[in-house]
Amino acid sequence: MTSATGTPAYRRLSVEERRAQLLEAALSLFAHRAPEEVSLDDVAEAAGVSRPLVYRYFPGGKQQLYEAALRTAADALEQCFAEPPEGPLTTRLARALDRYLAFVDEHDMGFAALLQGGSVVETSRTTAIVDGVRRAAAAHILAHLSVAEPGPRLRMTVRMWITSVEAASLIWLDEDKQPPLDDLRDALVDQFLAILTATATRDPETAEAVRRALALEPPDGPVDALVRRVLGLAGGAAHLQ
């Protein structure tokens, strides 16, 4: 659509709207191609605007656009773990993971490029953005565990789980998105419970956090199901009891 004077419709967008539109176009390109294979011409074409207009918004060129797109993606990822502090921990985790995994599913290769840092436009600034997402996710989870000043063992356990969620996401993309997302989410919740329990056996603070969390779990919830399945396995380990 063009106006009566022939001005292209895109001039009608506000500065903020235009910026958001360009970032969305960039993110969607980064989702399907490595950053080094995306040119500013591609972004201009995807957004239906001219290359000079892209430069007007991102005078730093591709590096600036990439960082801004990364920042937008990082903000979205950070929000995944923002969940009201109510109800069972496993329900909160499952909801957060559903959002996180939906983001992975939607952004695909862009998510992989973001995390793997294998791109030529990788700099310490983009690494810092990705680290910021990890730190924010860890802070959310520690808040869900009601731990204000976590000791090193609990902090390390939570950060290790976040890293392994990232790894699982990349493997999932690599394996043609198998298993189904619901299965992956349930497996990740189980793994969180498993490593938190292992740490709890060596760390009183973590043990206390686990007790608090367990008190909120329903008797027929995921924790109960996991415990029953573990007990079902235990036949093979009878000689250890």
Added chain:
Amino acid sequence: MTSATGTPAYRRLSVEERRAQLLEAALSLFAHRAPEEVSLDDVAEAAGVSRPLVYRYFPGGKQQLYEAALRTAADALEQCFAEPPEGPLTTRLARALDRYLAFVDEHDMGFAALLQGGSVVETSRTTAIVDGVRRAAAAHILAHLSVAEPGPRLRMTVRMWITSVEAASLIWLDEDKQPPLDDLRDALVDQFLAILTATATRDPETAEAVRRALALEPPDGPVDALVRRVLGLAGGAAHLQ
């Protein structure tokens, strides 16, 4: 020491010895500084040779030297998980982790730079080298589990653990090398047992691998100790039984 004709002593080294010496000097510099802060002059000085000599061995300059040093480090890391397939799984894992963590301790910032990929000389080739280490470590562990053709759940679990070992190593460096390495190694073995068990409750192949592994564990070993500590925690979860 110089020869009678004034030729510097370094000419006496064989090509292979010289190359190894330069790589060792480079690795030791990368261990204490980010790759972008290491110049070829620094490497020449550390090795006690001239800059042209460094260029003769690495005509591709710093990028080539960095990749070769990375390759050397990667070979060493890959060997960490090569352990004779004898005795309890937990003993094999503990030995592999002791070697891996000793490497982390020794190479310090160089290890961090290698894994974080936040360097300006980062390319898809160096990323491929790091991925190769991960794949080799996963293959070793799957071999220790006596699984020749692992299904996706077991494969994902092992790869997630390897990623979380990397994360733990980076966090350990970041936290002034706390806790002591023995504690960290024991915690990582526990976490492996924990996530393997969680996966086993959903995947028959993993359950079979766990049963085989448990059959080799001594009655007073780390698995027994972990099970007793978990049962000791379970008081707080009594309402779930």
